Amino acid sequence: MSFYRRLKAILWLHLLRLWRYRVSLLNSALSTTLWILLFLLGALMFTPSHTMAETVSVAFWGIVMWNIISNVVNLISGWTRFYLSQGFVEEHMLADTSPFLVLLCRPITGLSMSLLAVAFTYFIIEALSTIPIAVAVEPTVLTLGILFLIAMSTSIGLILAALSFRIGVPGMFVEILNFTLLIVGGLTAPIANLPDYLRAIAVFIPFSYPAELIRLGATGLKPWLPLDVLISISTALCLAVSLLAFIVIAWMEDHVRKHGLRAIGRM
Amino acid sequence: MTSWIDVFRAQLFASVCWYRNNKWMIFSSFVWPYLMVGFLVGLGSLSGSIENYAERIGVSNPLFFLLSSTVIAMSSLLIVFSVTRFALENRWLGTLPYILLSPVRTTVIFIASGLPDAIITPTITVASIVPAALYLEGLAGGLKILAVLAIVLFGMMPLVGFSVLVGSALLFLREESNIADVIAPLVLLVSGIYYPLEILPEVLQLVGLALPTTYVVEAAKLISAYLTPETRLLLTPVYVLTALTFGYNLIASLVIDKAERAVKRKGVL
Numbered sequence: 001m002s003f004y005r006r007l008k009a010i011l012w013l014h015l016l017r018l019w020r021y022r023v024s025l026l027n028s029a030l031s032t033t034l035w036i037l038l039f040l041l042g043a044l045m046f047t048p049s050h051t052m053a054e055t056v057s058v059a060f061w062g063i064v065m066w067n068i069i070s071n072v073v074n075l076i077s078g079w080t081r082f083y084l085s086q087g088f089v090e091e092h093m094l095a096d097t098s099p100f101l102v103l104l105c106r107p108i109t110g111l112s113m114s115l116l117a118v119a120f121t122y123f124i125i126e127a128l129s130t131i132p133i134a135v136a137v138e139p140t141v142l143t144l145g146i147l148f149l150i151a152m153s154t155s156i157g158l159i160l161a162a163l164s165f166r167i168g169v170p171g172m173f174v175e176i177l178n179f180t181l182l183i184v185g186g187l188t189a190p191i192a193n194l195p196d197y198l199r200a201i202a203v204f205i206p207f208s209y210p211a212e213l214i215r216l217g218a219t220g221l222k223p224w225l226p227l228d229v230l231i232s233i234s235t236a237l238c239l240a241v242s243l244l245a246f247i248v249i250a251w252m253e254d255h256v257r258k259h260g261l262r263a264i265g266r267m
Numbered sequence: 268m269t270s271w272i273d274v275f276r277a278q279l280f281a282s283v284c285w286y287r288n289n290k291w292m293i294f295s296s297f298v299w300p301y302l303m304v305g306f307l308v309g310l311g312s313l314s315g316s317i318e319n320y321a322e323r324i325g326v327s328n329p330l331f332f333l334l335s336s337t338v339i340a341m342s343s344l345l346i347v348f349s350v351t352r353f354a355l356e357n358r359w360l361g362t363l364p365y366i367l368l369s370p371v372r373t374t375v376i377f378i379a380s381g382l383p384d385a386i387i388t389p390t391i392t393v394a395s396i397v398p399a400a401l402y403l404e405g406l407a408g409g410l411k412i413l414a415v416l417a418i419v420l421f422g423m424m425p426l427v428g429f430s431v432l433v434g435s436a437l438l439f440l441r442e443e444s445n446i447a448d449v450i451a452p453l454v455l456l457v458s459g460i461y462y463p464l465e466i467l468p469e470v471l472q473l474v475g476l477a478l479p480t481t482y483v484v485e486a487a488k489l490i491s492a493y494l495t496p497e498t499r500l501l502l503t504p505v506y507v508l509t510a511l512t513f514g515y516n517l518i519a520s521l522v523i524d525k526a527e528r529a530v531k532r533k534g535v536l
Contacts (some may be wrong), residue, residue, distance in 0.1 A: 026449070027448055027449045029449040030453070031449045031450045031452060034452035034453055034455075034456050035450065035452050037456060038340075038452060038455055038456050038460065039306065039307055039310060039461070040310070040312075041456075041461065041466065042333075042460070042461025042462055043307060043308050043310040043313075043314070044311075044314070044322045044462075045310035045311070045319070045324060045461070046311030046312065046315035046316060046319050046320045047311075047315040047319065047322045047463050048315055048316075048319055049315045051314070051315075055314045055315075068321070072511045080438065116332065123468060124456075124467065124468065124471070127467075127468055128466055188313065189313045189314065194313075195312065217471070230403065257270060
């Protein structure tokens with residue numbers, strides 16, 4: 001079977017599954033977002049009136065970024081539990097199709113969830129701001145930031161998924177990291193506004209650089225580094241995690257062919 | 268003949284055993300309200316101050332209000348989950364057909380089996396904030412917390428009816444996940460737990476007005492704001508909660524009968 005036909009079959013599989021579990025999709029898209037909104041709306045009440053419009057806009061884009069990262073990473077790496085236990089990895093390998101090609105298309109589901117969650121978030125918090133929150137000041141920078149974020153999230157999701165073929169990914173640990181990102185990852189607040197100790201952590205989190213690009217593109221908020229430096233660092237980080245994902249996948253495919261999977265069939 | 272008391276007693280025994288064997292769960296119930304308030308205050312402090320919060324919400328002691336609101340949120344959530352998860356987990360386990368075929372009416376089973384958790388969990392969560400209430404407001408704080416518990420337990424009555432409605436809906440949906448996962452935070456979101464209802468879009472404000480949690484929060488806000496809230500003001504949420512108790516439980520008993528018949532016809536697994 002040609003690569004094109006295989007890819008078409010995988011895309012069809014994901015779209016069909018997306019439609020079959022449409023209620024679950026809505027449920028998953030909204031449940032976490034609703035929790036975040038609950039806290040975020042409470043936290044916005046701490047804001048002085050004169051800075052409310054800017055804070056709401058930054059918070060909205062923070063939720064957009066977190067949704068992209070969280071859904072893409074979780075729906076690639078978290079899905080392997082199901083993928084492995086049902087014996088689908090072996091099925092794909094027997095059909096001469098890389099199981100990672102299937103996982104590489106999982107962002108379709110992740111981004112669909114993000115789209116639903118972001119639309120709902122916009123509906124809720126748009127009324128709080130006196131300025132339009134979903135308007136881009138610099139569309140090119142915004143698009144670039146979002147693309148970096150999707151590419152990084154996909155690569156990290158694939159790395160975690162590949163590792164889970166052998167060592168298992170502790171779900172609760174990923175969940176905690178996921179929520180920690182909201183505050184220390186420079187997503188809900190600009191890095192320049194973070195306290196020193198949080199800023200020291202944020203600079204080591206790859207997502208914080210595209211996050212600054214997105215804030216600049218969406219709200220015009222001046223980033224803590226010059227634009228060209230931010231783009232260079234984001235590009236370098238994006239290439240580094242993609243390369244790492246490629247190496248880990250190649251190593252894991254080789255390992256699985258020689259030694260088999262950690263999980264076989266339905267557990 | 269098996270009555271609702273037998274179902275209640277059996278579920279109460281199951282809940283007590285469950286708590287006895289999950290001491291970590293009791294500990295986390297005690298810590299959780301403080302973690303939630305800590306997270307909210309931490310997040311809010313990134314962009315403002317707690318003084319702004321007190322001014323906007325109109326409460327004299329914002330920390331006390333946040334703790335009581337969190338307890339209301341957790342209790343309401345656990346009440347909804349205790350009823351809806353009963354239906355879903357038994358479906359997952361394959362025991363739902365046997366429950367539906369038992370001599371006790373399904374409405375009675377759903378309500379009676381949810382009641383023990385609906386009483387135990389608010390009591391535990393309210394008890395968890397007693398030390399903070401005593402520290403923040405002294406003996407008056409302790410009395411206020413007792414008043415909050417009374418309101419939460421009163422608000423439980425319409426909430427059980429509401430949960431039965433959600434549980435009935437779950438029986439129809441043949442999905443792999445728990446749809447109540449989205450309903451519980453939605454209920455809290457439109458109830459104005461941490462913020463005034465007015466900041467939400469009008470549609471959600473209307474939804475919020477139909478939910479019991481909104482009035483439980485409203486009453487808690489009055490208790491937090493004043494040492495002795497004006498009886499007239501406090502009576503308004505109490506009257507609405509009474510009306511909602513009749514409304515939700517009446518609708519629930521009609522809906523669950525229809526759901527039971529439909530599910531028996533179609534199969535539940």
